Amino acid sequence: MAATLDQSPPSPLAIVLMERILSEGPLSFATFMESCLYHPEYGYYMGPRQRIGRDGDFFTSSSVHAIFGQLIAKQLHQMWEVLGCPVDFIIAEQGAGTGHLAQDILTALQVDYPDFYSKLRYCIVEISADNRLRQGELLASHQRCVSWCEQNDLAGMVGCYLSNELVDAFPVHLVEQRDGKLLEVFVSVEHGSFHEILQEPATEALSGYLKWVDVELAEGNRAEINLAAPSWLCNVAELLQRGFVLTIDYGYLASELFAPWRTSGTLMCYYQHTTDANPYIRVGEQDLTTHVDFSALIKAGVESGLQQLFYGDQCKFLLGLGFVDALLQAQAREVEPHHAQALRLTLKNLILPEGGMGEIFKVLIQGKGVQAENLLCARSLRDLPLPVSGF
Numbered sequence: 316m317a318a319t320l321d322q323s324p325p326s327p328l329a330i331v332l333m334e335r336i337l338s339e340g341p342l343s344f345a346t347f348m349e350s351c352l353y354h355p356e357y358g359y360y361m362g363p364r365q366r367i368g369r370d371g372d373f374f375t376s377s378s379v380h381a382i383f384g385q386l387i388a389k390q391l392h393q394m395w396e397v398l399g400c401p402v403d404f405i406i407a408e409q410g411a412g413t414g415h416l417a418q419d420i421l422t423a424l425q426v427d428y429p430d431f432y433s434k435l436r437y438c439i440v441e442i443s444a445d446n447r448l449r450q451g452e453l454l455a456s457h458q459r460c461v462s463w464c465e466q467n468d469l470a471g472m473v474g475c476y477l478s479n480e481l482v483d484a485f486p487v488h489l490v491e492q493r494d495g496k497l498l499e500v501f502v503s504v505e506h507g508s509f510h511e512i513l514q515e516p517a518t519e520a521l522s523g524y525l526k527w528v529d530v531e532l533a534e535g536n537r538a539e540i541n542l543a544a545p546s547w548l549c550n551v552a553e554l555l556q557r558g559f560v561l562t563i564d565y566g567y568l569a570s571e572l573f574a575p576w577r578t579s580g581t582l583m584c585y586y587q588h589t590t591d592a593n594p595y596i597r598v599g600e601q602d603l604t605t606h607v608d609f610s611a612l613i614k615a616g617v618e619s620g621l622q623q624l625f626y627g628d629q630c631k632f633l634l635g636l637g638f639v640d641a642l643l644q645a646q647a648r649e650v651e652p653h654h655a656q657a658l659r660l661t662l663k664n665l666i667l668p669e670g671g672m673g674e675i676f677k678v679l680i681q682g683k684g685v686q687a688e689n690l691l692c693a694r695s696l697r698d699l700p701l702p703v704s705g706f
């Protein structure tokens with residue numbers, strides 16, 4: 316099985332994990348990945364480092380432009396109205412990164428919907444102390460309504476539970492179909508390097524998952540199974556008394572994610588805006604991520620009492636919320652023509668299908684105890700007023 320080809324000295328976390336493997340035996344890939352990302356001392360998300368944006372390792376939609384948050388703010392305002400403008404509306408954001416999405420949402424609400432802004436509470440659930448610190452600094456001007464809490468503190472909430480690129484950061488199990496049997500990847504150590512071995516799965520939940528989403532792995536194929544994703548969604552559904560769950564991430568429905576032609580899964584490592592498929596290098600110093608199985612989120616939602624209100628590409632979601640108009644307005648505020656041109660190119664990234672974030676990113680909105688057939692984001696271009704000026 317593939318061993319690391321890394322010639323550089325092992326990172327502090329690699330040493331910790333090798334010692335653990337030598338004393339406890341091979342670790343499931345999910346345990347290995349969990350340490351890479353969330354080891355309290357050396358995990359990628361836990362230490363002080365720039366992860367998102369130009370000086371980090373990857374971009375997210377909220378790091379591209381404030382328009383992303385401004386349009387989500389519009390959708391949140393409509394959700395508030397659909398619920399009857401309650402005085403205890405909570406926007407809960409789990410995995411808020413640098414806090415830019417929260418900042419853009421709150422600033423837009425303050426300007427465009429002051430009544431809603433004056434009533435809402437914005438509660439952040441964030442695993443990383445370093446990120447909590449960054450969020451606190453960025454959101455200082457909104458401190459009246461922002462607070463941090465544990466997920467379970469939100470029990471009984473009325474409002475919207477929001478996440479952008481959270482679920483892709485959950486640790487996953489790696490599996491392979493060999494000689495008609497499902498096997499699991501474990502991480503071992505050989506000659507001082509990480510080394511993968513295939514074993515019987517440690518839990519029957521892995522084959523149970525594939526049956527549940529109604530797929531079979533093709534012979535020889537490797538795939539990831541994110542057991543944490545559906546259980547996270549069930550927990551969110553239970554916490555919510557009334558309202559919405561808005562999940563944005565890259566991914567597909569199970570039939571596409573586990574398709575026979577996808578022979579080696581979607582696991583990807585990000586470091587300084589370069590990608591690699593080797594999780595055994597820069598251990599704890601690079602991001603590890605996988606595409607989300609939206610079938611699992613939809614199914615888990617249905618099983619825990621959520622109604623599916625919207626599922627579609629980020630492109631459709633943003634266009635429905637008035638992306639074109641917002642783009643034209645932002646462009647009109649730019650005085651320098653080349654700044655306006657740069658703005659257009661940046662914003663195109665949010666909706667472009669190929670090479671951009673428009674198609675690979677999906678948006679899922681689920682509801683509990685709400686009647687919401689006409690969400691703004693579901694509007695088709697036909698239903699939108701034409702912008703007054705052209706490009």
Ligand SMILES: C[S@@+](CC[C@H](N)C(=O)[O-])C[C@H]1O[C@@H](n2cnc3c(N)ncnc32)[C@H](O)[C@@H]1O
Nearest residue numbers: 360375410411412440441442443446479480484
């Ligand atoms: C890929 S980043 C996305 C950041 C941000 N939402 C954005 O769009 O820029 C993942 C975020 O989720 C956080 N995170 C990961 N697992 C988490 C968990 N179980 N609970 C809370 N936050 C978590 C990470 O610390 C990080 O802030």
